[in-house]
Amino acid sequence: AEGVTACLITKTDTNPFFVKMKEGAEAKAAELGMTLKSFAGKIDGDHETQVAAIETCIADGAKGILLTASDTSSIVPAVQQARDAGLVVIALDTPLEPIDAADATFATDNFLAGELIGKWAAASLGDEAANAKIAMLDLAVSQPTVGVLRDQGFLQGFGIDLGDPNKWGDETDPRIVGNDITAGNEEGGRRAMENLLAKDPMINVVYTINEPAAAGAYEALKAIGRENDVLIVSVDGGCPGVQNIKDGVIGATSQQYPLLMASKGIEAISAWASTGAKPEPTPGKAFFDTGVALVTDQPAEGVESIDTNEGMNLCWG
Amino acid sequence: MEPILKARGLVKRYGRVTALDHCDFDLMPGEILAVIGDNGAGKSSLIKAISGAVIPDEGEVWLEGRKVQFTSPIDAREEGIETVYQTLAMSPALSIADNMFMGRELRKPGWRGNLLRQLDRARMEEIAREKLNELGLMTIQNINQAVETLSGGQRQGVAVARAAAFGSKVIILDEPTAALGVKESRRVLELIQDVKSRGIPIILISHNMPHVFEVADRIHVHRLGKRLCVIDPKAHSMSDAVAYMTGAAEPAAELAEA
Amino acid sequence: MEPILKARGLVKRYGRVTALDHCDFDLMPGEILAVIGDNGAGKSSLIKAISGAVIPDEGEVWLEGRKVQFTSPIDAREEGIETVYQTLAMSPALSIADNMFMGRELRKPGWRGNLLRQLDRARMEEIAREKLNELGLMTIQNINQAVETLSGGQRQGVAVARAAAFGSKVIILDEPTAALGVKESRRVLELIQDVKSRGIPIILISHNMPHVFEVADRIHVHRLGKRLCVIDPKAHSMSDAVAYMTGAAEPAAELAEA
Amino acid sequence: MSTQQSYEAAAAGSPQETAEFDQGHQSFIQKFQHLLHVTPSLVPLIVLVLSVIVFGLLLGSKFFSPFALTLILQQVGIVGIVACAQSLVILTAGIDLSVGAIMVLSSVVMGQFTFRYGLPPEIAVVCGLICGTFCGFINGWLVARMKLPPFIVTLGMWQIVLATNFLYSANETIRSQTIAAEAPLLQLFGEKIKLGGAVFTYGVIFMVLLVILLAYVLRHTAWGRHVYAVGDDPDAAELSGVKVNRVLISVYMLSGLICAFAGWAMIGRIGSVSPTSGQLANIESITAVVIGGISLFGGRGSILGTFFGALIVGVFTLGLRLLGADAQWTYLLIGLLIIAAVAVDQWIRKVSV
Amino acid sequence: MSTQQSYEAAAAGSPQETAEFDQGHQSFIQKFQHLLHVTPSLVPLIVLVLSVIVFGLLLGSKFFSPFALTLILQQVGIVGIVACAQSLVILTAGIDLSVGAIMVLSSVVMGQFTFRYGLPPEIAVVCGLICGTFCGFINGWLVARMKLPPFIVTLGMWQIVLATNFLYSANETIRSQTIAAEAPLLQLFGEKIKLGGAVFTYGVIFMVLLVILLAYVLRHTAWGRHVYAVGDDPDAAELSGVKVNRVLISVYMLSGLICAFAGWAMIGRIGSVSPTSGQLANIESITAVVIGGISLFGGRGSILGTFFGALIVGVFTLGLRLLGADAQWTYLLIGLLIIAAVAVDQWIRKVSV
């Protein structure tokens, strides 16, 4: 596949998750002698920039696109345009809606990721789970799909009735103290945690959208001396996140494998360029599941997990 | 005779500063009334209060016997009162013609004006040029110049030309010749007399005593925020007027009632 | 005698408008030089060009025989040339005292001034008050008023007071009395003579012929962007001056060389 | 009545013609400078043409193809329309931070009225347009009547409208396929005309027509002059007879209406109705306006400048991406280029005084 | 020399005292109005106190506790510091869109210099402060010397600095635990002083001291007056002897320095060094400034107003969350309240003319 151009379009360029994905794609592309052009939205949820990026890739004569869509159904016409122009489009991390709008999908199951940490939290609390006081630290008021899937997965895993599974915040379970938004960074995590603590200082379970938000929440708890009696769970399993589990900042996290997604994706484009073959999905699923694993040093009964040493080996995949 | 414009007991305070202090005012039909007074005596405040540019704290205004309450200068303009403010009230970045016709633009005849609402720039420019020439402002080389690029006197000339062209019931001029040259001032005075001869009364604020005494029918002497007296220029000398307005002399009691 | 300030061949064009057209200029030590001319003749442009407020397209300026090239009014100020611009150049939202001392504020004596760099408001206000009283501006009730709230004449008074207080080598006044009342104008004329008696030469732009003829030692007549002639007020009448500046008459050939 | 000061009479015989000067050697360059001076929007146009040429030289036919050039038009289409609305407001010395939110709420109204309530798409579109205009009216009313600073009013409205949008839409996207099947009118602005390799969407054509219309209205009607006067100096405008409040309210309403059209055009561009679109519309529209030479202090500049400003950003973005700069480097370079574009603009203006 | 017009002599005997008027019944209310007029920052203070009282009544001790009230201070700490920088720039009729980017780049420099290059944290902090000041210098130089509009300059710098930040940091967070162990100086501003239930971090104390210092400098030094004069009317300031360029450059440099301090304070608040922080700093700082009553057109307002403006937003945010509004509704209500706060402010000002 010498000389083939591939595009990588991520949601943002500022989230370590996507930075790693880009590194994985770059490494693989270099190995195969391909040119990689990477694009990203300016902020999470920036859909128009992604549409423009697809158009640019078409104009550029690329052979294939790796895409983590910000808006899974709105992007479909643009994806179709690319496929019509002879490009192979592979969704990474986030399945499109419908999932077969892309030629292939390499993704984590975000709902499952949430469910795992929910189950773990419930199991760790044991009987106390019935009296838990839960803080939900979500992504943004626009309720992007990843955020909703993880949030609702967590609640399902914890054993809470979801209401409408397509949105958060409509649950009536009194154990939920409240939802607040973090923008997925430390600053937002701290502020959201403070707000919810002011509402109820006895919170003892904290769900966070990702590990930076979890680190921010931890600082807020530390400021009032409660960092040791609260369970924080999160998603991503990045190297700093796993280190934070080691240090007891986070209780458990669901680990994803962006490097793997990216390198698989590049290989698939290379194959498409040379043989016209498309990758096959995982048997029994509509997509190629790159897997998700629960990382914790306090395994709970009934929830499969790996420890932080293994998590450290696998971090970012 | 009933004054065409009358005010009683006007008060305007700005924080600790008193600009008008129970001030009275009368303008008779067809006359040229000069208003004179020290700097800061409240002359501009007075005409702002009667032309709707500021709303007085107390006091009342009558136009042709009807009580009026102008809340904006547009109200006054719609009643035919045209004012040249001391600050000139022009849009600096717009052209001379734009400024002269602001708020009463001319449209092209026919469908282009009615339907497309297209302005008739050529005509507006031509009229503007003509009005300026009437004032002797021959140094304005480019009628499309932005007003902010005009010299001090040219700018004042544009404002005066605008008021003279459009006033129908009362014309108020706040120091119209302050920045004007000898020739241009002369033209403004001629213009004032012209307007008067069309039967339109004029309020003229000026610090130039010879000019005031030349054109005014009556002189309203303003001092410390109120009308001190009204004098007849034929019965009083410039020295009297100056003495009254500066406080060097007190007017006779009966004058204060004029 | 060598002129203290001299300019030759100044040209300033603004797009299609010519403001200065190869203009010459001379100011002699210790004299009061009046500059007269129609509106838009280019008087303000001339003094802006020699005080650094605009940079001329062509031409040269000498101060005390040295060639100078001012690129900003601060350069000129540092050479002791103090100017009252026609637009007054004041910060509207700041107080009278702030404006008077802008760029040369007084600090408190002792450590509060040296270390904390604290301004001496009380003294600045006191001096400001005093300077205004010298000009007879008794209607300024509140020395902390923002300049934008002053009357037209009060504002001008503040600007003139500032220049008179700080000028050391040349003082330039562009229509300093245009908005002033009778009493206040009188005071400014006295002030001008006062300054002259301190040996400081003055450039005075004015449209008021009696004032010009009263104080000026020489009169620079400006017309259509250049110096038409220089006349001696004792040898010429006001009518001559007006006729020259408006173009109604041509000056004798030898005058143009003065 | 004849105390006339005697010396004044001497002015009587003065000449009656307007002053004229020999302009000296009016070289071509000087004439060009004068042209730039009286037509300020030429400056961004020159910057635009220069940047097209530079990228064309660097990239060859990849960039200099009808396809790529019209692609730029499509990519700036939405921002271009919104920037027209923004220009109007900025000309009055205001700013509208709610443009993006109004745009997206209007598109959501069009979509939800069609699909949730089953209204005919024509009516739903009209409701969307009314919705945008109404949001604009609230902005205008608060600015004009309540005398609140536009920045705060529209900042508040931004949050209010955006939250309303999320609450009302329940964050649900209406899929492109559904719209194409049941209410293609909503995607009207996505229709294309192809001429050779060039592709013009109705959205692009709408943008160009809108620019021409607004340029005409601003320059050739009384309302247009009043918009400038209000932005220049509202007190002076009021004193000289402009109904300042009415002008302000009409400008904000028109801005809202144009944003609603942008919302409609956006459905055409992205196919679906998505409540999360338009988040960058504020900053991008303001950027286009300012690069186009309209002063944020109001009263100066032209809508054509805005159009060129939007295109400049579009050209830089596509050009850099095609050159292979990656995302962060592109942002960095665009940052540099924005500054450079305005510096060139400033320099040309200075030369041309 | 005595052509003096004769009538002028009549002014000779005029009185020599300053005019004075009977102010009539100076009621308490009038005195209060006058006070408001001469101290404009009192207005946001009143709005602030009112909102604290209202939320206190609605929420009781949950809100009216030393803990909750000092929590608000902590939450507005960073924005408050950045808003000081923003105020300075806005007072000169500029705007600084790069504050957030400068803040975060400076904090990244402090972190990376310590951990990547192994410099002592003291030196790394100084480097971070220099970095912020230098970014400010570029802004100032472009604005003052090149005469480019501040909006564009800082928009460009925003993109440039942010992209540099991401490229340089490779998006890597330095974890709180690592910093605490190896370079606690970086977390200095996170240290606290407890007084009963009240918690004051060094960051909060720094903010308060900064506000006091700037208030003093702006009001009582020549430089401060020059900042106002430049914002008020730069041409007039130049003509009356202010070194406008020098003032502008110094303001932008100071703004950059303050942002760098904000970056340091942010490390204290969030524990870690994170290149993705500070994304809302622009809009939040401008909001605080405008709510605090500083005019975006420059030259009017006070830094105390900004401080109260930041607190008003903080009070509303926490108060509404405690009242149980969820994130979307909070967002909507804050929009409403921002408008309401400024409307009250405007109303009080009007009453007090």
Ligand SMILES: Nc1ncnc2c1ncn2[C@@H]1O[C@H](COP(=O)(O)OP(=O)(O)OP(=O)(O)O)[C@@H](O)[C@H]1O
């Ligand atoms: N907006 C304002 N705020 C505060 N004080 C004001 C305001 N407007 C005017 N004043 C004050 O009111 C007084 C009267 O001002 P006014 O402009 O009416 O004087 P004037 O008689 O027109 O003077 P001049 O001959 O100099 O134009 C002055 O002392 C002035 O300082």
Ligand SMILES: Nc1ncnc2c1ncn2[C@@H]1O[C@H](COP(=O)(O)OP(=O)(O)OP(=O)(O)O)[C@@H](O)[C@H]1O
């Ligand atoms: N910035 C500018 N742009 C364009 N034209 C200008 C500019 N400044 C001045 N002019 C023009 O230059 C000419 C001279 O103006 P200037 O202000 O020097 O006149 P002046 O003699 O001071 O007049 P006045 O007595 O009215 O103050 C005028 O025709 C004016 O319109």
Ligand SMILES: O[C@@H]1[C@H](O)[C@H](O)CO[C@H]1O
């Ligand atoms: O889907 C992505 C990744 O999973 C990462 O956790 C960052 O947030 C989401 O947008």
Ligand SMILES: [Mg+2]
């Ligand atoms: Mg006045």
Ligand SMILES: [Mg+2]
């Ligand atoms: Mg002049």
